[in-house]
Amino acid sequence: xxxxxxxxGNTYEVPxxxxxxxxxxxxxxxxxxxxxxxxxxxxxxxxxxxVIAWPVTADADAAAWPAIRLGNNLAWPHCxxxxxxxxxxxxxxxxxxxxxxSDIRFALWERENIPVPTQPKSQSPESRQALNLVCDQAWAxxxxxxxxNKIGEGVFSADLLHEAGVSPSDIAAxxxxxxxxxxxxxxxxxxxxxxxxxxVLGQLPEGTIADDLLxxxxxxxxxxxxxxxxxxxxxxxxxxMGGSEGSARSAVWQKSxxxxxxxxxxxxxxxxxxxxxxxxxxxxxxxx
Amino acid sequence: MNGAQMQKTTAIEVGDVYRLAPETSFSGDKHGSNWRPxxxxxxxxxxxxxxxxxxxxxxxxRRRHVExxxxxHIGLTKPGWWTDRHVRPLAPERLxxxxxxxxxxxxxxxxxxxxxxxxxxxxDLGPML
Numbered sequence: 001x002x003x004x005x006x007x008x009g010n011t012y013e014v015p016x017x018x019x020x021x022x023x024x025x026x027x028x029x030x031x032x033x034x035x036x037x038x039x040x041x042x043x044x045x046x047x048x049x050x051v052i053a054w055p056v057t058a059d060a061d062a063a064a065w066p067a068i069r070l071g072n073n074l075a076w077p078h079c080x081x082x083x084x085x086x087x088x089x090x091x092x093x094x095x096x097x098x099x100x101x102s103d104i105r106f107a108l109w110e111r112e113n114i115p116v117p118t119q120p121k122s123q124s125p126e127s128r129q130a131l132n133l134v135c136d137q138a139w140a141x142x143x144x145x146x147x148x149n150k151i152g153e154g155v156f157s158a159d160l161l162h163e164a165g166v167s168p169s170d171i172a173a174x175x176x177x178x179x180x181x182x183x184x185x186x187x188x189x190x191x192x193x194x195x196x197x198x199x200v201l202g203q204l205p206e207g208t209i210a211d212d213l214l215x216x217x218x219x220x221x222x223x224x225x226x227x228x229x230x231x232x233x234x235x236x237x238x239x240x241m242g243g244s245e246g247s248a249r250s251a252v253w254q255k256s257x258x259x260x261x262x263x264x265x266x267x268x269x270x271x272x273x274x275x276x277x278x279x280x281x282x283x284x285x286x287x288x
Numbered sequence: 289m290n291g292a293q294m295q296k297t298t299a300i301e302v303g304d305v306y307r308l309a310p311e312t313s314f315s316g317d318k319h320g321s322n323w324r325p326x327x328x329x330x331x332x333x334x335x336x337x338x339x340x341x342x343x344x345x346x347x348x349x350r351r352r353h354v355e356x357x358x359x360x361h362i363g364l365t366k367p368g369w370w371t372d373r374h375v376r377p378l379a380p381e382r383l384x385x386x387x388x389x390x391x392x393x394x395x396x397x398x399x400x401x402x403x404x405x406x407x408x409x410x411x412d413l414g415p416m417l
Contacts, residue, residue, distance in 0.1 A: 045372075045410065045412075047351070047352075047372070047373070048349060048350055048351070049348075049349070049351075050351075050373045052372060052375055052410070065335075066335065078332055078335050078336045078377065079336060079377040080338065080375060080377060081375050081376055081377055082371075082372055082373045082374055082375040082376075084373075102412055105411055105412070106411070106412075108332060109330070109411055123334065128379060128381070131336070131379050132379055132382070134377075135336070135376075135377045135378055135379060138376065138377055139376055142374065142375070142376060147348070149345065215345075216345075216348060218348055218349065223349065
């Protein structure tokens with residue numbers, strides 16, 4: 001079992017292992033970022049690479065309506081928030097069915113009775129403080145993202161470089177890399193280092209910042225890599241590489257892109273999965 | 289405080305736009321010291337306000353979104369997007385706390401209606417756009 005410290009400072013335990021199938025509405029999942037179990041959530045809505053989720057805490061007297069009771073935990077459907085699927089680690093259990101999950105959201109919207117047991121409707125300074133803490137945590141969990149455009153995780157915007165008149169040959173000369181590497185960097189198919197970002201920024205109009213120059217990695221490999229099944233290997237790779245979880249994920253994406261460019265490569269789910277599996281094998285077995 | 293302040297004294301409504309302080313997040317907000325523009329998508333009176341954080345990063349892939357043109361008069365200086373990836377809850381009283389929230393104004397009616405319909409679809413309560 002692993003201990004989770006909730007937004008209110010209380011702890012509860014979750015199994016250290018669990019299924020990693022695609023998440024579904026009504027399931028409780030462990031959120032793991034930067035190799036740490038940081039929270040659990042109930043999935044309310046599933047999108048392609050993100051979910052809308054309800055925060056979960058241990059049972060707490062300070063929690064007021066409409067927090068719903070789920071065994072020894074409370075879910076906060078009135079505090080739902082968006083977060084990346086890449087942050088999900090493993091399923092704890094299916095606490096609600098999809099229909100009931102939807103009915104709860106409908107009831108909140110329509111001000112109708114919530115069809116499951118809730119906390120009492122008793123507002124107090126303590127309940128408002130608890131609500132604020134849960135909302136604060138929801139914002140923090142929602143802020144973690146991958147893919148993103150951070151240095152070491154994002155790639156150059158080919159459009160911005162084109163508009164600024166910076167060509168692959170300019171990049172090759174500036175960064176002292178081969179024409180092939182420069183082309184991949186210019187096309188947004190390789191993740192530049194901090195130093196490379198800094199050097200290229202020096203060629204761009206004054207006021208341009210890294211946030212403007214970098215964009216998140218994208219494509220079938222990036223989307224597939226957000227699936228929870230990859231979390232254990234991402235954690236292993238992050239620990240091996242020593243950087244952020246996002247930099248480990250972007251390293252896998254970059255490695256898989258090399259295979260994606262080879263003749264005969266397809267974007268079928270099986271082809272993408274095979275390339276990601278191979279990228280993980282290569283990176284995890286690579287000597288430091 | 290962050291620039292000219294104005295607090296809304298009437299009811300919180302869908303389409304109201306606020307700039308929220310980094311202190312609304314445990315982690316101090318990845319936007320650093322910048323305050324973050326957010327629009328009201330749903331208000332559960334005396335409970336929470338559900339906000340959509342406005343992004344100026346183009347939505348990826350099939351990510352659902354509402355386009356939001358630049359509107360400098362309410363502090364939205366660049367074109368942006370409302371998406372349901374960036375859903376954020378907040379206690380309504382925090383929108384009245386000028387140390388945490390600056391009221392910027394209301395979206396034009398057409399954009400506010402789009403945000404309302406967008407959020408209804410996210411809630412599975414309305415037709416797909």
